[in-house]
Amino acid sequence: MARKHDPDFLTSVELEFMNGLWAVGSGTVREIMANMDAEVDRAYTSGATVMRILEQKGFVASDKKDRALVYTPVLSKNEYQGRSIRQMSKSLFDGAPGALVARLVDDEMLTDEMIEQIRSLLDDKQEKSNG
Amino acid sequence: MARKHDPDFLTSVELEFMNGLWAVGSGTVREIMANMDAEVDRAYTSGATVMRILEQKGFVASDKKDRALVYTPVLSKNEYQGRSIRQMSKSLFDGAPGALVARLVDDEMLTDEMIEQIRSLLDDKQEKSNG
DNA sequence: GCATATGTACTAAGTTTTTAGATGATAAAT
DNA sequence: ATTTATCATCTAAAAACTTAGTACATATGC
Structure with a gap:
C-alpha cells in the first residue's frame, strides 16, 4: 500500500534502522539490525517490515543477492544530516x-x-x- | 485518554502550535492559532484538540479566564531547543x-x-x- | 428575549507508526 | 531425505497522529 504523502523525514525507529544501514554501507535486514544500538529487542520480521516501508518511502533501495535482499541507502547520512539541520533551523530557530x-x-x-x-x-x- | 508512553518530543503539528504559543507567551486557542505561520487552514476544533493533547503530554498548562482556557507553556522554547539539539546530536551525529x-x-x-x-x-x- | 458567536468536551474517522505472527519458499545440516 | 534455519511476503493489531464534527454552555448584539 502506497502512502498518501510520502514524508521527507524519518520516524525515530526508521532512523535507528537507517543508522544501522549507514554503518554497514549495504546489508541485509539481519546485518542492519546487528549494527544498531540494540537497546530494544525486536523480532526479525519487525525489522523486515521497517525496511520494506523505508523502501516504499524511497529512503533505501533493495537488490536480491541469492535469497536475501540487500538494502542500500538512497540518501546518504550526510545528506540527511543537512536536511535535518535545515528542518530544525526552519521549524525551531x-x-x-x-x-x-x-x-x-x-x-x-x-x-x-x-x-x-x-x-x-x-x-x-x-x-x-x-x- | 492518557497516553501509554508520554513522549519527550513534539510532533510537527504540535510544534506548529507550540511556536504559536511561544510567540504570544500565553493565550487562548484562537490567539495561538492567529500567531502561527498559517499556511494550513485548520478548523478551530482541531486546534482545541491539539492543545488538549499538548496539555495531556505536559507541554502546556491551562487556566480558565472567564469562559476561555488560557494556555501557558510548561517548557520554554529555549529549553525545547536545547532538548532537540541534544536529541539530534545523539541520534544523528x-x-x-x-x-x-x-x-x-x-x-x-x-x-x-x-x-x-x-x-x-x-x-x-x-x-x-x-x- | 432570541439569534449569533465563542468556548469546552466528547466522539470519531482516516492515516501512520510500530510490532510481530503466519505462511511458504529455499538453503543448510545431519 | 528429512529436519532446521533463514528469508520474503502477507496480514494484522495496538497505539499515536491529525483532523474535525456534534453537542452543549455561555456570553453578546440587536
Missing part, C-alpha cells in the same frame, strides 16, 4: 542556522573540548572564505 | 554536538558576522566556566 549554533554553544552540557573543536571549525571556515 | 556544527558550517552560508557572533559566545562561555 526562525530559519536562522546561526541561532541554532548559538543555542548549542549556550548549552551547559558543552565541554571545553567541544568548544575548542567548534572554534577550530570556525577558524577553518573563515580561512577558506577569506583566503 | 554520534552524540557529538561538534559534529553537528561541523555539518552546519560545512554547507550553510554562515556570514563572517555570524561567525564572529558565535565566537564571542564561545568566549563568554569559556570565561564563565574557567575564570
Whole structure:
C-alpha cells in the first residue's frame, strides 16, 4: 500500500534502522539490525517490515543477492544530516542556522573540548572564505 | 485518554502550535492559532484538540479566564531547543554536538558576522566556566 | 428575549507508526 | 531425505497522529 504523502523525514525507529544501514554501507535486514544500538529487542520480521516501508518511502533501495535482499541507502547520512539541520533551523530557530549554533554553544552540557573543536571549525571556515 | 508512553518530543503539528504559543507567551486557542505561520487552514476544533493533547503530554498548562482556557507553556522554547539539539546530536551525529556544527558550517552560508557572533559566545562561555 | 458567536468536551474517522505472527519458499545440516 | 534455519511476503493489531464534527454552555448584539 502506497502512502498518501510520502514524508521527507524519518520516524525515530526508521532512523535507528537507517543508522544501522549507514554503518554497514549495504546489508541485509539481519546485518542492519546487528549494527544498531540494540537497546530494544525486536523480532526479525519487525525489522523486515521497517525496511520494506523505508523502501516504499524511497529512503533505501533493495537488490536480491541469492535469497536475501540487500538494502542500500538512497540518501546518504550526510545528506540527511543537512536536511535535518535545515528542518530544525526552519521549524525551531526562525530559519536562522546561526541561532541554532548559538543555542548549542549556550548549552551547559558543552565541554571545553567541544568548544575548542567548534572554534577550530570556525577558524577553518573563515580561512577558506577569506583566503 | 492518557497516553501509554508520554513522549519527550513534539510532533510537527504540535510544534506548529507550540511556536504559536511561544510567540504570544500565553493565550487562548484562537490567539495561538492567529500567531502561527498559517499556511494550513485548520478548523478551530482541531486546534482545541491539539492543545488538549499538548496539555495531556505536559507541554502546556491551562487556566480558565472567564469562559476561555488560557494556555501557558510548561517548557520554554529555549529549553525545547536545547532538548532537540541534544536529541539530534545523539541520534544523528554520534552524540557529538561538534559534529553537528561541523555539518552546519560545512554547507550553510554562515556570514563572517555570524561567525564572529558565535565566537564571542564561545568566549563568554569559556570565561564563565574557567575564570 | 432570541439569534449569533465563542468556548469546552466528547466522539470519531482516516492515516501512520510500530510490532510481530503466519505462511511458504529455499538453503543448510545431519 | 528429512529436519532446521533463514528469508520474503502477507496480514494484522495496538497505539499515536491529525483532523474535525456534534453537542452543549455561555456570553453578546440587536
